[in-house]
Amino acid sequence: MLKTKQKIALAAAVQEIVMSIRRLLGKGPETRVRRGEINWDLDLREGIDFSIWLLGAFEPRTVRYYQKLLQGGDVVLDIGANVGAHTLPLARAVGPSGMVYAFEPTDYAFAKLTKNCSLNPKLIPRIRCMQYMLVDSDGVGATTPGLYASWPLKRSEDLHKLHQGRLMETTGAEARTLDSVVRSLNLDRVDCVKLDIDGFECAMLRGAREVLRRWKPVIILELAPYALAEQGATVAELLHLLSECDYRLRYLSNGALLASDPRTIEAQIPPGASVNVIARPESM
Secondary structure, three states: OOOHHHHHHHHHHHHHHHHHHHHHOOOOOEEEEEEOOEEEEEEOOEHHHHHHHHHOOOOHHHHHHHHHHOOOOOEEEEEOOOOOOOHHHHHHHHOOOOEEEEEOOOHHHHHHHHHHHHOOOOOHHHEEEEOEEEOOOOEOOOOOOOEEEEOEOOOOOOOOOOOOOEEEOOOOOEEEOHHHHHHHHOOOOOOEEEEOOOOOHHHHHHOOHHHHHHHOOEEEEEEOHHHHHHOOOOHHHHHHHHHHOOEEEEEOOOOOEOOOOHHHHHHHOOOOOOEEEEEEEOOO
16 A cells, blocks of 8 residues: 555656656646546646646546446535546536535635636536535634645655645635535535545534435545544544444445454554545445
């Protein structure tokens, strides 16, 4: 299991070759491309952007999973949308009658998210972008912390020591619970949640019990024990919050159940690594 830092290092090695060729051709790091019938405004110095440029998608296995899972008319919540790497493919997957609600709290990534959405006029009607940080209680006037939203492929001292991310400001964000947001949107269904918020999952889930119990959406989740620990949370707490709503975790790669013992899970996912998992209600 590769750690995020190792994945970044591999991408950086490939990116160095690509950028050398682009310089010879008189091209810079910023580019507009079309991948998988989606238009992108990309900065090839950024890990997520470079993955889209090179592979056609960020986390292609995850994209393939939800393309099979989702149906026309589904409602999806993309929590931790970043630059829209999943928002736009999700919007294609749900079709003209579906909706994707994209949540991204950082000023940096939210600007890139809205820019990428604007380049895809056919998808815009089925996407709503919101600069919210989803937490366990509505925070009127609360200050939201800086969050990791940039993964540059060039090393520097200000990057996270394990996952190589850079903290970005959230000055434009509002702290809300998912339950209160969904109520304000008057949604009558939630079919799927894509969740990737670097250790803040437990706080978000505490504010989402109503959504999970009422609609039982499938959750696509990046599980990183070290990131949970950095935010004062644990794998045990995450499992408890999910089990309260009758959810169990399965590996996205093969559908096998994860161990129910948090210590076993922590032993299987080393510090600096993560694994994409699926949370489904046991009744499904």
